[in-house]
Amino acid sequence: MAAARSAAGRPSVDLSTTVGSVRLPSPIMTAAGTAGHGAELGAYVDLSSLGAVVVKSLAHFAWEGNPPLRVHATPAGMINSVGLQGPGVEAWLRSELPELQRAGARVVASIWGRTVADYELAAKALADAPDDVVAVEINISCPNTGAGNAMFGHSTELTGRVVEATAACGRPRWAKLSPNVGPGLVDIARAAAAAGAEAVTLVNTYFGLAIDPVTGEARLGNGGGGVSGPAIRPLAVRAVADVRAALPDLPIVGVGGIAAAPDIVEFARAGADAVQIGTATFADPRTVGRLGTDLARWCANQGVRRYVDLIATARW
8 A cells, every 4th residue: 555645745754853852853954064054955955844954063263164175076975174164153143044044944053163162162152042053063073173173072081071161052962973983982972971962973074085196195185084975874874883782872863974765764773863964965965855755755665654663773
């Protein structure tokens, strides 16, 4: 029998989920750094249909980012070193957030800093943000801003200090963690939760380097960069599964190489309460919108009525 259809033509599957105290109508979000600071994707996607729009990471100050070239295609993905270019939190609140509000988007503000004090200032600047900003993602794991930022997410002590310093934002906090720590990831996730993070986002990009074989020079203007895309998906899925097994009560947002509905299901079964889509939007900015319909269709075809029934059901 054909699956029942909603008024919009989508199979009648309940895609709603929660990430800690944040309830989302869909598990599908954009990934920070891949959809701009505002409503750029609104030309291709109904932003109100997404779980949330996670904006590119913001500091309390404006930042120009890294020198070009910033992005280079790799087999099954890309390597980037954009360097967190952004207008700063206060300018974003004035000029970019209103467009997202008009689009009906739920917004997750991603923040970064070079020092613990930087994170605290960015969080304080969000304290009076409107309710449309449903959570703050603390980016302590970007590999493209020098050793200082990357090291926050490579230390349990510094992870805890940064998360504690961001409490002034007054809304749920998700710690975005680095995969470049090996088996230490579970301990860092535990430290983030102990310091006040409601959830962890797993994972940021992997350290990488692309070299021009003719000139011998790095492909990117900043040298190395972060590798993303389908090539890292099995690694990211393992990171989610390991943290879920060790910390079963800690909500997880999975990210890394998702491009199709079965990829989302894979992350869900590993333990992801929600997911973020990044690199795939560079190839087709409609992807993050299309995946909602594709996921509902996949679930209907498999007799799955609710997304949450898939979470942490992997057998391995």
